[in-house]
Amino acid sequence: MTRAKAELSRGALALVAAAAFFGHARALGAGFVFDDRGAIQENPVVQGGLDLGALFGSDFWGHPLGEGPGTWRPLVVLSFWLNKHVTEGFHAxxxxxxxxxxxxxxxxxxxxxxxxxxxVVAAMVFGVLGIHTEAVVGLVGRADVMAAGFAWLAWYLAGRADEEEAPRNTIGAALAFAGALACKESAIVFPLFLFLADRILSPPGRAPRILSARYGSLVAAAGAVIALRTVAFAPPLAAVSRDVQANPLLAEGWGPRVWTSLRLFGMALGKIVLPVRLSADYSYAAILPEPSPFVVPVLVGALVLVGLVALAIRLRRREPLLALAAVMVLVPWFVVSQLPFVLPTIFAERLLYLPAAGFALAIARVGEWVLERTPGTLALPAAPSGKGKKRAAQKRPKVDPTHVRAFVLVLAPVMLGNLALAWNRGADWANDRTLFASAIEVVPRSARAHHNYGSALLNEGKAAASIGPFERASEILPTWSEPHAQLGVALLETGRVRESEEHFRKAVELDPDAAKAVFNLAVFLARQGRLEEARATLAPFVARHPNRTREAALLRQIEADLRSPRRP
Known part of the structure; x- marks a missing residue:
């Protein structure tokens, strides 16, 4: 493929930006929902003054090592801090x-x-894709957006593989890649993407050697970020907590992981192409491990995966842009496929932010193919420079109406369809109740969807209405502590004291290290005047978790009350 140097005009870039912004503009009416509160409103690093030590020494949720999920994304947390203290406008x-x-x-x-x-067409399609709702409207999805932005900045700065290597390009790409890694761990696959993209787009024999500075600088950047994380916080993966409730694959061997990964790939591609029946949750038991490869979803996923790999290999020279589209799907998917390691969650739509770009490229190439076979011209002008500015103003390209119609017929269904779906889906993110009411419709077997819906009702003062969802969550996953802890609160608020205590105790019995379960039982006992029992509940937990300030403060208060001379 012969390539001329191409620069985009400001008008073309403004068109791309406008499509992406207004395609998901309903985010401006969204609230702080689901994980947004933990990552922002309850995050001490975001809510406090700027503390670089805490920024780099805490996880994404503001917890020290061993007290939280352990995901480390300091640049995203810094962006939240800036929103809180400088700019406001989180969703904007x-x-x-x-x-x-x-x-x-x-x-x-x-x-x-x-x-x-x-x-331009590929970027516009990417900007409006309905599958992006969770990543764009949900604030914690900012990690995926920023990681993708830094990765593509690195790709741009690296320059074309057949250009002469310049230290400025190499250093710039390495720094941008480091930024991507400091936003989300999944960006680690960028060097593989760059290597494969170079092989696809370079003229025969012109691709850089694998040991060139082009790739070596990226490896060095990854090493530097990993070293910083290890010194400031913890080694990668070592501190990341996972549980079966969020990812049932934790309890499975390699066979079910492979079969489930194939099923997930087909499912992911289907949701990218047709983003309907979306959900904010796919945890236990919405998706269960596949015990056999001989089921339709696994076989379909395997066929699609093999087909995309074959497409990338076979069309490498004849249709390099389609091969590039396949690579842009496959490489980002690999790191979230559950195969290199088991993720904290079995599936999430925000994980498809990067792979969805491959679909956008494929649509753009199909549109371009139609335009190539239609009379007339419809090329977006390159950015003029120097003397070319005057010449460009005098001679504007004529556009054939037939060409415009062909262009619209190809892109209108994709663009308008995704715009409508994204607008409709954005309404679900108004609050927790609307978000998880819609999730229950899509994944009625998800314990967390029912639990979170019940929590939303409880927070709205609808304790009686919340009892059913909590009971359903505990039926789906009887070993999960949290629904019992919340059900105890709902029962207590409706006057069912004896039953509430049973569920508070059941929550602690299921997970003695669950902070909410221990805290709720201790508060219940203290309010009942059973201070010795409350202290016996809290003391072992605080000894095991000295950094849990809320529980430690409650224990001190209970001990002070026990020492009080006014106590009967």
Whole structure:
């Protein structure tokens, strides 16, 4: 594929940004839902003053080592801190970052392919995809958006593989890649993507050697980020907590992991292509491990996966843009496929933010293919420079109406369909109740969807209505502590004291290290005047978890009350 140097005009980039921003503009009406509260409103690093030690020494949720999930994303946490203390507008910032990421994709594609129309159309399609709702509207999805933006910045800065290597490009790409890793761990696959993209887009015999500085600098950047994380916080994966409730694959061997991964791939591609029946949760038992490869979802996923790999290999020279689209799906998917390691969650739509770019590239190439076979011209002008500015103003390309109709017929169903789906889905993120009411419709077997719906009702003062969802969550996953802890609160508020104590105790019995379960039982006992029992409940927990300030403060208060001379 012959490539000319291509630069995009400001108008073309503004079009990409506008499509991405307004395609998900309903985010402006969304609330702090689900994980947003833990990552922002309950995060001491975000809520306090700027503390670089805490920023790099805490996990994504503001917890020290051993007290939280253990995911480490300091640049995203810093962006939350800036929103809180400087700029405000959390959801508006997410939209701006998504628009900037879409623009970065357009710039990188234009530089590496030399095709401006293809680059702009692909970026516009990417910007409006309905599957992006969770990543753009949900605030914790900012990690995926920022990681993708930095990765594509690294791709742009690296320059084309057949260009002369320049230290400035190499250093810039390495720094951008380091930024991507500091936003989300899944960005680690970028060097593999760059290597494969170079092989696809480079003229025969012109691709860089694998031991070149182009790739070596990325490896060095990854090593530096991993070293920083290890010194400031903990080695990768070592501190990441996982549980069967969120990912049932934790209890499985390699066979079920492989079969389930194949099923998930087919499911993921289906949701990218047709983003309907979306859910904020897919945990136990919405998706269970597949014990056999001989079931339809696994076989379909395997066929699709093999087909995409074959497509990338076979079309490498004849249709390099389609091969690139396949690689852009496959490489980001690999790291979230449950095969290299088991993730904290079995599946989440925000994990598809990067792989979805491959679908956008495929749509853009199909549109370009139709345009190539339609009379007339419809090329987006490159950015003029120097003397070319005056010449460009005098001679604007004529556009054939037939060409415009062909262009619209190809792109309108995808663009308008995704715009409508994204707008409709955005309404679900108004609050926790609306979000998990919709989740229950899609994944009625999810214990967490029912639990979170019940929690939303309880927080709205609808204790009686919340009892049913909590009971359903505990039926689906009887070994999960949290629904019992919340059910105890709901029963207590409706006057069913004896039953509430049974569930408080059941929650602690199931998980003695569950902070909510221990705290709720201790508060219940203290309010009943049973201070010795409350202390006996709290003291072992606080001894095991000295950094849990809320529980420690309650224990001190109970001990003070026990020493009080006014106590009967």
């Amino acid at each position: 910032t997410n939209l701006v970052l998504h628009a900037a990421t879409s623009v970065m994709l357009a710039l990188a594609l234009a530089r590496h392919t030399g095709r401006t129309t293809f680059a």
